[in-house]
Each structure stands twice: as structure tokens, then as C-alpha cells.
Amino acid sequence: MSIVGTQVIAEGGGKSGYTVEFVEQGGNVVSVSLRAQTADINRTNAIAKAKEFLGRIVENDVLPDEMVDANSASADGGQTLPLESDRHNGEDIEQQLDKGLEDTFPASDPVSATITSIPGRT
Template sequence: MKIVGVQLIAEGSGTGGYTVEFVDAAGSVVAVRFTAGADHVNRTNAVQQAKAFLHRLVDEDLLPDEMVEGQNQDGRAATVAESFHSSKQSG
């Protein structure tokens, strides 16, 4: 896989947070969204922060292996993921 593009989207001129999108040659996109409360993220370091975030997810094996059905909230069925670590810790 080769990343051919990176997009930085400033929500509300940055006051609403930032979204970083990594695009591969096939057009697949991985997006990392930082909320406005993430003070450590700004326009100049958002791409580096997103890369570090993804790296940490992989290194610490925090990504889920499968999707499970969540509880029905407000008449909408939710699909949620449970990571390997969270299911091990809860039981």
C-alpha cells in the first residue's frame, strides 16, 4: 500500500477540531478526527499527531478484531467494536 495523499480538514477554522485523511492509491481513506478539546493538536502538527495516534493503536493492539452489535439507542441499531484488550480486561 502506498499513501498518495493527505488531507487536513479544519472544522470551524480549527476551533471545532481537525480531521486528517490518509488516501491510498486505490482511493481508500483512513481518517483521524481530533475534537476541539485536543489542545495538543493544531494545524501545523495535526498530520504528525494523527500518524502517532495510528501508530499507537497498532503497536498496543488496540484495534478491534470484529464488530459486535451494540444496544439499540433512540430506535437506531448501533454497531460497535470491542478491542482485544477491552474484552480481556472486562472478563
């Protein structure tokens, strides 16, 4: 296995955290999302923090053997986090869309073009 690319993506300008993507030569990608609550996270140390996180996962062998349903309790009886697709209901998405449209109001209006020309000879 050979990592041919690494990308650090700032979430919310870095205020929400960072996502680090490791790209394998075959095109497979491993993404690690580091939330802003992670101690002292910034663009320059995000890769090191992601590698540390992945190392702990492998060392402790905590990856499940099959997909875990986020709506059910975890094997140890603790709470599981909701899937990203479950976090937003339709109403929330509509509110976000409306807010986005309001923020871009002048640009969302169609351009009114007025052509003032004098017709030439026929």
C-alpha cells in the same frame, strides 16, 4: 501500500478539532478525527498527531476484530461512544435545519422579478 494524498479538514473552523485523511494509491482512505481537546492541536501539527495516534493503535493492537455495537458495553466493561448516526435524532436535525434557514433568511426568499418593457410594433 503507498499513501498518495493527505488532507487536513478543519472542523468548525478548527475550534472543534481536525480530521486528517490519508489516501492510499488504490483509493482507500483512513480518517483520524482529532477533537479540540487534544493537546495543542492545530493545522500544522494535525498530521503528526494523527500519525502518532495511529501508531499507538497499531503498537497496542487495540483494533477490534469485528464491528462493535456502540449501544452495548465494550469488552472491558467501559462505556462506548455513540455512532455519529445515533447522535442526532429527528427533532435535533429539524432544529438545526430551522436555524440554518433563519441564518440565511434573505437569501432563502425567492427573487421577485419585475419586467418593465414597452412592447414594440407587431
